[in-house]
Amino acid sequence: MPELPEVETIARVLRDGTGIYNTSIIGCQITGVHVLWARTLATPKPKGFIKQVIGQTVQSLSRRGKFLVFSLTDYTLLIHLRMSGDLRVESAQDENGKSRPFEKHDRLALEFNNGQRLVFNDMRKFGRAWLVKDSAKVLGGLGPEPLDKGLTHKIFFDMLHSRKRQLKPLLMDQRFLAGLGNIYTDEALHLAWLHPLALSHQVTREASGQLLDAIRCMLKEGIRRNGASIDRVYRGGDFQNHFRVYGRAGSPCPNCGTPIDRLVVSQRGTHICPQCQQLD
DNA sequence: CATCAACCCTGAGAGC
């Protein structure tokens, strides 16, 4: 469920030490590891992961698509939160100086030399972590960043026309564009007045530009509101209270008041205004 | 290349 704005929010909080944790992890050296659920590690296996990651210092933290990218001294640590994953920073010890017990669904923890630890909590166990020398092995197939200024209206139009696919599954395909998930795709398509089943190669130049603008508008608003807090994962954001269509079946469209419809598109719950988003 | 379904998981909510 975390999409680009939620992942961006987490990256900023962990990097800048603002928000709910008030501590940056940049410059911290990893002194210990707890692998609480082995399959969280996509690569390498727990033994190798622990051996390689201990002693590494966090040099920087960024985001690529929905991946968190931790640049370490000699490796790159990549984390994908998938559906229900979340990261938190806390003191490794409680008030009595004893090791702080882990919480339900904690899967992986990295302890730092300043007494803090980074904990990966993931109820549904879909999230994964990679420790690699070359991040391109994992990130290489991703499409462009939607907020990258280098992605021009012309390039985006050509991207749409080089495929013949329904808009919604295409926009959610991370090889096409990196960062959109179910929520922001529904929101952007509604803002652009486009139907999720419209075909990519039939989108006009004007509508293509409106779609790219709408995607950027929704992502920026999500980031400005610190992301959405849904699926029982609270990250401090409030974008969930400002959805146009997502999760609002039966409620009035913010444009025209027509009740929002819910349909299923490529196995995903999909929300549209049947008046504003017509299939022609 | 595009489409579709199954799979991985857990917990909430519905129905009985």
Next chain:
DNA sequence: TGCTCTCAGGGTTGAT
């Protein structure tokens, strides 16, 4: 109360 069933969803994989 407590059981069973259904659903949600990102990404991967394999079949068509």
